[in-house]
Amino acid sequence: MHSHIYKHPRFAVVGHPNKGKSSIVSALALDDSVQISDTPGTTSKKRSFPLKVDGKTLYELIDTPGFQRARRVLAWLEQHEVSADKKHEIVSAFIDEHREDARFNDEIELLEPIMDGAGIIYVVDGSKPYGEEYEAEMEVLRWTGQPSMALINHIDDDDYSQEWKRALGQYFKMVRTFNPMQTNMDQHISILESMAQLREEWIKPVKASIKLFERYQEQKLEQSSQMITRLIADGLNHVEKLTLLDNEILDIPKEKIETNYKEKLRHLELDVQKNIESVWDHAHLHKEQTTLTFEDLDLFSEEAASVFGLTRKELIITGVTSGAVTGAGIDLLFAGHTLLLGGAIGGLVGAAGAYFGFDELSDIKVLGQTVGKRTLVMGPMKNRNFPYILLGRAIFYTSKTANRSHASRNVADFKMDSTFKEKWLDEGLRKSLEACHKKFRSGSALQPEVSEEYAQLIKKVLVKLIK
């Protein structure tokens, strides 16, 4: 047998067929490409999932096929009467002798990494009753002499974890519960901490990995908030142009430019959604998506405005506040000699702008009429509610994607929640956002400080929403 020397910790995820080994690997490795199905034998070859940082492996998870002939393996091992310290040699001998034996393909695949030094993570389904047939598997694993722990997975709702714990406690020094379908960052880290305890020399690298996972999560939050910031800034500043043919009647091109304008904004949103999926390692996300986003809820629909955007009242309050702040600046400049009229007028102007700009998207202007070549121009976005709609949808999509388990293979359900806005948007945030929206709309080049400030606001929201 060829024995490899690995400097990093390795963990082989083993167990009975169909007990969620691949789901656990998928969740721990944040990899949604792992094949997971109800059909036993989906995993036929061991597969390694290393945690790499700049090419250096910190630890490695190994997904393995399930035990198929555990009793036969055990029977073979028990034929050899040896002391405890020699038992692992017998397992190695078994691998060597049966490497070409198709009957033990799966057993060889799962025992090989263990005999190469991998720690054992034995997976069982705690929603199904304990059975004696598992004992042969656990006994075989005991023969390997490798450090081991058991993970109780919960595929269904029933709970038999107490009987499992009693049984597993006799074979494994650590028994933990882990549901890959409902995992979050804290649980993930907690499992890694347990894995680190399997061998003393693994504590340091696994702890380093935990720190990296936390940094990885931070990276994802930063990337998402930057993407959303760019989406809002680009969405607000986008200008659609359409060159008119000679003597063309304006009605048809006006309709066309509006369609093109909306289409462009929808594409911006879809692009960001795709990038968000990639950032959160959900590149294989299955979703029922037609040309419209969120199924029936288009970016420009009234429902989207009511669910994600601000109500007319909220928008007016925001308009009043931001206008009054500008006006108050003028009052301050004149040391109050304006009798605070600046603030009052600013507030009124802000309110009027918000009121009349509630439904309006943008003006459609004809440029260059006098020169001869006429161009229709639509944008930048005038509608004050639009950034909130776009932002609300982006935050909703990001939080849904980020909270989705990598073990889930169901079609993603992005169902709306009418209370979603209340979960992230309060008055203070609305004021801060509006100040940035104003700068985005000003027609000036995007200032790094403003986009950074905006990204920070979004990041705080995402931190709150993402488990």
Add this chain to the structure above:
Amino acid sequence: MSLKSYLDLYTLLQTDKSSREERRAFSLSQITEKHRPIDQLLSWVKNHQYRLKKPKLSETLSSYLYTMTLTLVVIAIITGILSGIALLSYNGHEPVNVVYFMAMVIALPLVTMTLTLFSMFRAQSTQSVLVHISPSYWMEKVFKLFSDKKYNSLETLKINPLLSNWIVIKRAQCIALFFSLGLLLSLLAVVATKDIAFAWSTTLQVTPESFYNFLNTLAFPWKEWIPAAIPSFELIEQSQYFRLGDKLSEEMIANASQLGEWWKFLTLATLFYAILLRVLMYIIASLGLRYALKRSFLTLENVSTLLRDMNEPVISTHALTPEKHFVSHTENEVQSLCHLHASYDMLQGWAIPQDQLRVMSDSMQVISPNLFEVGGGNSLQEDSEIISKSHGEVLLYVKAWEPPTMDFMDYLEELIQIADKVIVYPVGAASKGYSTEPKFIAIWVKKLTLFKHEKVCLLDSNYKAVDA
């Protein structure tokens, strides 16, 4: 950091397909530039120069800007010389009014420089009126109509408005500087080649005294250094000129040699207000452009991604190799299903202890003289013994939720050698009344369909099965 490197970065980022790993590897090889984003970007541009297609956009734009600026500068210096000559034109009958020249070399520069300062503050704006009314902006637009076709590629170029505004501002300073140099040249040339009688004249009620004070104020920068370049009170008094009457005053004629002394003041005023201050503005504009370049470097689309890719460690948790796609082999012919009968020759439970088996058969009202646990905790030897005792119809209970392992299939294969018929019966947990979910049955059906043996039939716990 230059406009050229900015444009190279702009072009590279539009076509760059490098992976995150490649970007990170590049960054790790440039340790000294860590946390200096501009230097990092410049190094990256330098390293990827080979990927830029010729002619490079940066070269095209540089050539365009050079040609355009040179054309405008030449026009400005010629206009400056011609304006100077026109302002200093002297026909021998009337003296040259210095107020015109002063307006051109003092007032106009001060006004335009003030407007420039305002435009500098508004340089962020995409629609900066002050920038758009600058001659360097609209003159370029006019000349663009006649420019070479090779510059058409610049039409699609979208550079940061902050940067384009600063380019216009800087170029405007350059043009104004050369215009002023033209004025100075013409002044010196005219003074050297002609005998000019300078005078001052205005419709406003300005006394020589107040005009003297005004000029003294204007001359404050050089007052201490070159006092000769400040017109004396006498000179101002003598050179005041009124248009009434078509002759020069007697006093002016008597002091004709003195009137030419004004040139020193005009030269110094041109040097200071039109040239020195403009040079200062040019320096400010250059610094502004540098600042704009720095800002634009960092706000260029995809730059933040590039910087992040270079500076953040690449963390990967994914499998290195793609997974072989699992294909489920199912035959068209479905495994035969059968009914539950009241009695069997033998009842066996795969990994089901005998006592549980007894309870189960009782609850299902199935009787048999022989009940055995197989698989599970049994040894292979014990299983073989049970097989040897098997005969007739065997009802083999299995836990529906446990998928059939090869261990089970081995047992089944041995069993059918002895038994006449084996009825595999997947059952649910006792707590569920032994009923099970269709998804578990489906797995058993699939497995037994693959096994396909006439002696084996599957019994659905929902009792909806048909005879084989």
